[in-house]
Structures are given as structure tokens and as C-alpha cells.
Amino acid sequence: MQQAENLTPYDERKIARAGSLIFDWLQKLMSHGYVPQLDVEWRYGVRLEHPTQTFEHREGILDPDGRFFDLLDHTGTISFDLKDSAAFERFLRSVPRSSLWERTRDVRGQTFVWAFLALFTAVCSVAVGYTVKEVVKRLV
Secondary structure, eight states, X not given: OOXXXXXXXXXXXXXHHHHHHHHHHHHHHHHTTOEEOTTSOOTTSEEEEOSOTTOTTOEEEEOTTSOEEESSOTTOOSEEOTTXXXXXXXXXXXXXXXXXXXXXXXHHHHHHHHHHHXXXXXXXXXXXXXXXXXXXXXXX
């Protein structure tokens, strides 16, 4: 690998072009339903997950070199680098569009938890209020 101070203008253009292609691929993957998993510690690239449970290529990695590969595919058939743009585009056409129900799974789960906690708190406060009222009534 060349040192930064030894880069020629040609090298800098190649690096800028590769960076542009990587961001383009990331945008295309996201527009086809893949979601970056930024809370997952993965220092070798951006880990992406597709919300469609039945899709066989649900988890992928877009690494800093511009290679996208299926994390669960151990055969290596779903692996593209920046030179494989045509194969990458064919792969994108095979990616199913996720439904609204699939895309909102996390939000629905969080909403359910908060709604349950709010209901539980309300029931507990009513029960405590009723108990305190009965205790005060018996003391008086």
C-alpha cells in the first residue's frame, strides 16, 4: 500500500472514484431494503440486514474495499467487488422489496414494550391508590 504522501493525482482520482462507487452501492442496497446495523460492532465494513425473513441473503457486509458479500453464504457465490458492477446489479434485481410490515418490525416491537409498560404502570397506580384508600378508610 502506498503512503499518502506518495500518491499521484491519478491515484487520488482512483481512490475518489472507488469511494464514490462504495457510497453508490450502499445507497442502492438501502433503497432495496437493506438497513445498516450501526449498533452492531463490526469494524470490517458496514453490516447490512434485509428485513424480509424469508430472503436467503438477509445479512451482508459492504467492506471498505468496496466488496459486498453475503454474511451467511459460505460458498462465496454472493460476493462482488467494484469490478463486478453488472453482477451486483443483477443481484439487486433479485432482492425482494420488503413490505411496510417487515420494515416496521423494530418500531412495532418498541411501541409494544412502551405500551405494555404504560399499561402496567397505570394498573399498579390504580391498585396502590385503591389499597391506600382502603387502609385510610379502616384507620378512620
